[in-house]
Amino acid sequence: MMITEEIQDIRQLLEDCPDDLTKYQTIIEMGDDLDPYPESYKLDELKVSGCQSDLWLYAEHHGDCLHMIATSDAVIVRGLVAIVFQILNDRPRQEIRDFDAALLAQLGIQNIVTPGRQNGIGSLINRIKLLAS
Amino acid sequence: MNCRSDFAILTDSPDGTAYLDSAATSLTPDCVLEKVNRYYRYYNANIHRGIHNWAEKATVEYEAVRPIVGDFIQMGTTTVKDCEIVFSSGTTHSINLVANSFCADWDSDDQVIISEAEHHANIVPWQQLRDRSGVKLQVVFLDEKGQIDLGHLEDLLKRGTRRSLVATSILPNATGILQDWQQIGQLSKMYDATVLFDGAQSVPRIQTDVSVCDFLVFSGHKIYGPTGVGVLYARQGLLDDAPPYMSGGDMIKTVNFAETTFNIMPWRYEAGTQNIAGVIGLGRAIQWVQEQGIDNITAHEAMISDYAQEALKSVDRVSVFFPDSSKLGLIVFAVDNAQSSDVATLLNAQQVAVRSGYLCAEPILRNRLGRGVIRASFGCYTTTEEIDRLITALQKSLQTL
Numbered sequence A: 001m002m003i004t005e006e007i008q009d010i011r012q013l014l015e016d017c018p019d020d021l022t023k024y025q026t027i028i029e030m031g032d033d034l035d036p037y038p039e040s041y042k043l044d045e046l047k048v049s050g051c052q053s054d055l056w057l058y059a060e061h062h063g064d065c066l067h068m069i070a071t072s073d074a075v076i077v078r079g080l081v082a083i084v085f086q087i088l089n090d091r092p093r094q095e096i097r098d099f100d101a102a103l104l105a106q107l108g109i110q111n112i113v114t115p116g117r118q119n120g121i122g123s124l125i126n127r128i129k130l131l132a133s
Numbered sequence B: 001m002n003c004r005s006d007f008a009i010l011t012d013s014p015d016g017t018a019y020l021d022s023a024a025t026s027l028t029p030d031c032v033l034e035k036v037n038r039y040y041r042y043y044n045a046n047i048h049r050g051i052h053n054w055a056e057k058a059t060v061e062y063e064a065v066r067p068i069v070g071d072f073i074q075m076g077t078t079t080v081k082d083c084e085i086v087f088s089s090g091t092t093h094s095i096n097l098v099a100n101s102f103c104a105d106w107d108s109d110d111q112v113i114i115s116e117a118e119h120h121a122n123i124v125p126w127q128q129l130r131d132r133s134g135v136k137l138q139v140v141f142l143d144e145k146g147q148i149d150l151g152h153l154e155d156l157l158k159r160g161t162r163r164s165l166v167a168t169s170i171l172p173n174a175t176g177i178l179q180d181w182q183q184i185g186q187l188s189k190m191y192d193a194t195v196l197f198d199g200a201q202s203v204p205r206i207q208t209d210v211s212v213c214d215f216l217v218f219s220g221h222k223i224y225g226p227t228g229v230g231v232l233y234a235r236q237g238l239l240d241d242a243p244p245y246m247s248g249g250d251m252i253k254t255v256n257f258a259e260t261t262f263n264i265m266p267w268r269y270e271a272g273t274q275n276i277a278g279v280i281g282l283g284r285a286i287q288w289v290q291e292q293g294i295d296n297i298t299a300h301e302a303m304i305s306d307y308a309q310e311a312l313k314s315v316d317r318v319s320v321f322f323p324d325s326s327k328l329g330l331i332v333f334a335v336d337n338a339q340s341s342d343v344a345t346l347l348n349a350q351q352v353a354v355r356s357g358y359l360c361a362e363p364i365l366r367n368r369l370g371r372g373v374i375r376a377s378f379g380c381y382t383t384t385e386e387i388d389r390l391i392t393a394l395q396k397s398l399q400t401l
Helices: A003-015 A019-031 A075-088 A093-098 A099-105 A123-129 B032-043 B053-063 B065-073 B091-102 B124-133 B151-160 B181-191 B277-292 B294-313 B340-349 B362-368 B385-401
Strands: A055-062 A063-073 B087-088 B111-115 B136-140 B166-169 B195-198 B215-219 B229-235 B252-255 B260-262 B319-322 B330-335 B355-357 B372-378
Touching: A003 A019, A003 A075, A003 A099, A003 B294, A019 A075, A019 B340, A019 B385, A055 A075, A055 A123, A063 A075, A063 A093, A063 A123, A075 A123, A075 B166, A093 A123, B032 B053, B032 B277, B053 B065, B053 B277, B065 B087, B065 B277, B087 B091, B091 B166, B091 B195, B111 B124, B111 B151, B124 B136, B124 B215, B136 B151, B136 B319, B151 B166, B151 B277, B181 B195, B195 B330, B215 B277, B277 B294, B294 B319, B294 B330, B294 B385, B319 B362, B330 B340, B340 B355, B340 B372, B340 B385
Parallel strands: B111 B136, B111 B166, B166 B195, B195 B215
Antiparallel strands: A055 A063, B087 B229, B215 B229, B252 B260, B319 B330, B330 B372, B355 B372
16 A cells, blocks of 8 residues: 555544544554564663653664564554554655655644654654664 | 633633643733733833833833732741842742852852752752752652651751752642641751742742742742743842842943943842743732632642542542642642553543643652652642543543553
């Protein structure tokens, strides 16, 4: 699927939620499907700063693609990571570098993804782009 | 208390937010908005310098706030003079001013004693002072009830080799437990220590006075006033000749390129164009508090705090910080197996606004709990219905977390 199609899919899923609380419940459930993250990878150099909670991200280059695993002690952050991974994980690195983070606004969860917010995912996206370069 | 109709933000709020974050910033009553608005609308001029009517009016309104503040924090025969009230940008600025000006010549023979429960604003400026001048920085611990351990404080005071400054919060924002500040002040005075009280949380909710301290600091935005304005009360004589923390316009007597003569207290420490609208708004906010009656505010917030603490204790997985001590104005709690930002986010999704994380008081929360917390905090407008909404929303959130 194209990046834009993934975004549309997630947007639809969230739009179908009747209220904000259900929306967050959906996001949290998405986080349940994250691949396991080894305890031994919870290293300071793998921490993504700028989150009110701890977030660790580990990535490997698989050929041209970037493969990532991540976790957080906050379940909402885990859910947001799952959303970002559904859009970007295992994509060609060039595609990740070219990804326009402004597209995330289409998800309709601006209050969570706005850059500069302490619990936002702007810093996660920046780190992923860095790892893809 | 019946003051909610004084707040447009409460009566007109379209999203029905239950605002439980007043310890961070209190809401602003309409009369304060009106007072600030009038300044910009009718006499928006700089103070002290101009001789035109607007400048004169602005100067009179600005200077009139000093006696309003003084009247509010005086006690019995301890009157407060206008020259003892310095306007700052807030509590943080006020503490930095003391650390930089009053303690300018302090060194390793001197000590600063803070408590375990301080806000970063009352920790970091002293650490900076220690790092540049070698001043000893001592931390007094809390007892099991969350009170400053007076025995420990006395030990530290006894061990002082020259000057001591005791800088503690009267009502710490991370515990909500009112300290025995008269005792702390009197004990410190027995050892000739200088006493600075952080009144950021106490001044808005309990009669706080300067009878047993040398410095009292607080912020406008926590006492129903504007942001970016605060007060430093400094007992006469303490800052009169100290080197100014900031220099520039309006804080000088004469300037030539060889040297500058500084102005006297309090203008000596108000460099540059002051937060004129902020100070004028602060004056109105204090008058509004006096109209409500500070004792009524204390009683109301004590009632709300008791109600909230009991209700929170009954929620499964919730542990209240210092559960056996009564609180004033705020309750700090943690939820087992749930991250504080998750809880706060789900509460927000249900229009309940709280604070989460380390509350700018990382040392005590890391040392005693090892994790971030949730804080619900109150103002004189907070209702028991809002606490009920917090509890319902919390229970709903915990089904997910």
